[in-house]
Amino acid sequence: MSPEYAIHGLYPIKSDVFSFGVILLEIVSGRKNATFDVPNRSLNLLGYAWDTWNGRRCMELMDPSMDASCSVDYILLCIQVGLLCVQESADRPTMSDVVSMFSNERMSLPKPKQPACYTVLNDGLISQDLVTISVVEAR
Template sequence: MVGTYGYMPPEYAVHGRYSMKSDVFSFGVIILEIISGNKIKGFYDSENSLNLLGHAWRLWIENMPLELLDTHLFEMCISSEVIRSIHVGLLCVQQKPEDRPDMSSVILMLNGEKLLPQPKAPGFYSGKSSLEATSLSSNQMSLTIFEAR
């Protein structure tokens, strides 16, 4: 298996299957990197235990998408265009290939020529679940949760 860490879609990284929308996933990662000013490989939100995709998703569902924007770009950007770009980026990095748009739709979405569906959680999203929050029980037994890199 070859590919650059962080840009490989889940279906390829986990199962070695390449889909027609694998490149769409990588493009979505790049969109979110440009907006945030952070690289996928070097970003980690330690407070919430999230990578860049999870961090972008958390801000999106908490209705704070502009907090993803690199502070150096804040004064130069039109907020509606930034929000649209984040929205498209999140659509591109969805877990299942069938939920991602194709590249021709991505172009129309970025140009404002196509309605945007609501995104689902991105691939490799590792938000805290109730199971993870209770990883230590009263008898101090540990629980390991395996996740793809």
């Protein structure tokens, strides 16, 4: 779910693009964003993907089981498109742009910007509590 919807209840046109980007990065990494954890770091999957992209270590993100089945160039394309999709709403491509990115091999892609929801743990953006207790009291 896009951060605009999760935080403010707003559902912009490009919310579906954000969700697609998260799923794309989950497929490449073989890990879920909701349960992703890097020891001693407060990053979610999006933050980790961003860090590996900036550090030119993208292949660290790739699920080892994909090693022989996909080309490195295609994995890098998926990571770059995924990161473009999870930027702030105004900077995200449209879904038709995303289709073009995958269809046109010669298309020059823009450099991704930092994801809209970069960190999760220890920043208070999302609670770690998995239980909510509601008490009903009569007046």
